[in-house]
Amino acid sequence: PTKKDRSLNKAEVQRFSRHLLIPEVGERGQGKLLDAKVLLIGAGGLGSPSSLYLAAAGIGTIGIVDADVVDVTNLQRQIIHGTSDLGRPKAISAYETLKEINPGCEVIPYTDYLTSENIMDILPNFDIVVNGSDNFPTRYLVNDACVISRKPIVDASIFRFEGQITIFPCDSHGPCYRCLYPAPPPADLAPS
Secondary structure (H helix, E strand, C coil), X not given: CCHXXXXXXXXXXHHCHHHHCCCCCHHHHHHHHHHCEEEEECCCCCHHHHHHHHHHHCCCEEEEECCCECCHHHCCCCCCCCHHHCCCEHHHHHHHHHHHHCCCXXXXXXXXXXXXXXXXXXXXXXXXXXXXXXXXXXXXXHHHHHHHHCCCEEEEEEECCXXXXXXXXXXXXXXXXXXXXXXXXXXXXXXX
């Protein structure tokens, strides 16, 4: 069946019954969520809660790119990881938690650093990117690859008690991250 014609199986109807009651979602909208493929850049302070809600909502495929390992200093904000995950790859820890939340979600962990050599192998498999990276080189790399691939980005960042989120269509109809910030700040002025 086409995405438009997708019908939910009995288990999906039960799991997502609250979404089905919302007229703006309904069975057709839930089918679109189940068909969606989202790539998360980072399983940290932004990627953790994002991935939890995306899996719970019924996103069909979630890719998680994170080459770091879980550290005790992560646990107060990176809620997808627990104490038993210390020293383990974040992408694997996130994979296991998301599969527990929604076993029907296909979760694809990427434990290598995202680079110009591998991004174009990963990106085409997804519909949209949620960028929660914590450094400017990765942020610009993701932007440039999304512009080339015409993939939209939900871009978020935080600094202490402030946060921002922006959606960049990365197509001919709107700006991209580099349009807003043409160049990264000098390394000595970039916040941690």
